[in-house]
Amino acid sequence: MARTDRPERVAVLSLHTSPVAQPGTGDAGGMNVYILQTARQMASRGVEVEIFTRATSSKDAAAFEAAPGVLIRNIAAGPFEGLDKHDLPTQLCAFAAGVLREEARHEPGYYDVIHSHYWLSGQVGWLARDRWRVPLVHTAHTLAAVKNASLAVGDKPESASREIGEKQVVEEADRLTANTIDEAKSLIEVYGADPDKIDVVAPGADLSVFKPGDRARARAALGVDAGEIVVTFVGRIQPLKAPDVLISAAAELHRREPALPLRILIVGGPSGTGLERPDSLIRLAASLGISSLVTFLPPQPPERLAEVYRASDLVAVPSYSESFGLVAIEAQACGTPVVAADVGGLGVAVRGGETGVLVPSHDPLEWATAIGSLLTNDRLRARMATNAPKHAQNFSWEHTADALLDTYQRAAQHFGGVIAQAVDGERPSGEFSPRRPRGVWRLRRQGVKSL
Structure with missing residues (x-):
């Protein structure tokens, strides 16, 4: 116009x-x-x-x-x-x-x-x-x-x-x-x-950067094994963003499905009240016995972050509050389904059942069920991966x-x-x-x- x-x-x-x-x-x-x-x-x-x-x-x-x-x-x-x-x-x-x-x-x-x-x-x-x-x-x-x-x-x-x-x-x-x-x-x-x-x-989202790409190449660039199932958190490490919910859910999922080749990526740095205990997630993973399943990466520039999304099978956004949730849009733009807390703007950023799953609580047991239902259903996950970039095109x-x-x-x-x-x-x-x-x-x- x-x-x-x-x-x-x-x-x-x-x-x-x-x-x-x-x-x-x-x-x-x-x-x-x-x-x-x-x-x-x-x-x-x-x-x-x-x-x-x-x-x-x-x-x-x-x-x-x-x-x-x-x-x-x-x-x-x-x-x-x-x-x-x-x-x-x-x-x-x-x-x-x-x-x-x-x-x-x-x-x-x-x-x-x-x-x-x-x-x-x-x-x-x-x-x-x-x-x-x-x-x-x-x-x-x-x-x-x-x-x-x-x-x-x-x-x-x-x-x-x-x-x-x-x-x-x-x-x-x-x-x-x-x-x-x-x-x-x-x-x-x-x-x-x-x-x-x-x-x-x-x-x-910058749709010229965040777009579908070669998953195998992205995994090779990050050093992720081709056979691993990758669930990723991207954001500031603080209670508000709830990365601990993902780690606790991963421990429960590993207990239920010990043969599942799970890899959890945590991408970000301490912020806010998270600065008071910057090693809290490392300690949590150790206490739950899943340190070997969790990889920590520092914050990434946009091009590298797009590779992180492409390398992932799912991206988790378990925040307690989000006015929107840019991570969810960026991940979907790269063709990766999202599991998100059903709070704030995440209900707009993610189309529940079509491009991902909206979880109504922060209970790790419920999160383990939601994540597991997608990781063990290749057909559903593939359909969501196809729908996700189409949905992200509405947000530029x-x-x-x-x-x-x-x-x-x-x-x-x-x-x-x-x-x-x-x-x-x-x-x-x-x-x-x-x-x-x-x-x-x-x-x-x-x-x-x-x-």
Whole structure:
């Protein structure tokens, strides 16, 4: 569809993790992939994207181009290393100052829209929105209240201050995006969001990288025996992602079917509360007597990760909470069925019975049954492997970027309406004072020079 009123430049805020960080360790995960991939897609459509993130090393360049039309700005805010995610609220002022100072170097109206990711960035985006007089779009990615409602055993709940902060951003944003309808319902029911300002925008996968390929070659590259049956976990090693459920299920499956040539791949690094016991999975496998069946790999770059998926017979996503589940889409795009917990967006990412199995609990016994039913049914698994890439084709970053650009337009329309009210002397209580609509490209194209 032809678009004649796109923004010219978008300011993207990602305070707590850089979009170029390696997913699968630290605080880097699906959100990092989302930000960088959608930025690349928008840049390919002629929209310049500047991503503001927090510098985590003195060696970080103040600014660099991550892709043509995509600029990363590293803002100094707090110590470069050793700052826990839960301490980042202490650096909101420093990060906000760096963002505002950058905009002040340019002529008014330099940025057309702000897109904040995660609640910390939303707090800064809210301030920048009022200062720059441009619309704010916010994507939460995860919600504290939803995570707290389904905690893993022994995991720590998200703080009340985060829930309060999220609610503030939900109220202030001109537009919200949710990964799924279920997430949109949570925004409405738990956070009191206005349903009329929510767009459901599904994430995607890089389908040029994640696609079916030669399984034998992939296995040879990873050093996996041709005769082994491989079940893989990909993600951060922390209670929320529940890799322990897979290991416990594997032990039970091995007890039931000792002749099954099982190989469990765990791909990722410790993160969050998982940093408190970085060797917990190794100890768990040893205590269950299956150390010889479990292989640990560090986080992998995209091309190598695609080989991991192709080498696998199944990919397991046993998370306690997922707003979507990019791993599930990436695996299916490579032709690998998925066994996933029936939580959050995983019910959208996986078509139960067609491209994989959705497990209604985190009981290792039930997981052993679900995994075993697929591993011992070659015909069913082959059918799912055929269906999986077809399903994944519905989720691409091209689709995501197009939907975001539509959201930006809606945000501008709403924002322009607020300013029009202000000009007519009907400014709603709590709105900013009337000024030139800096960055509202729809109004600029209509010839509005000043207000």
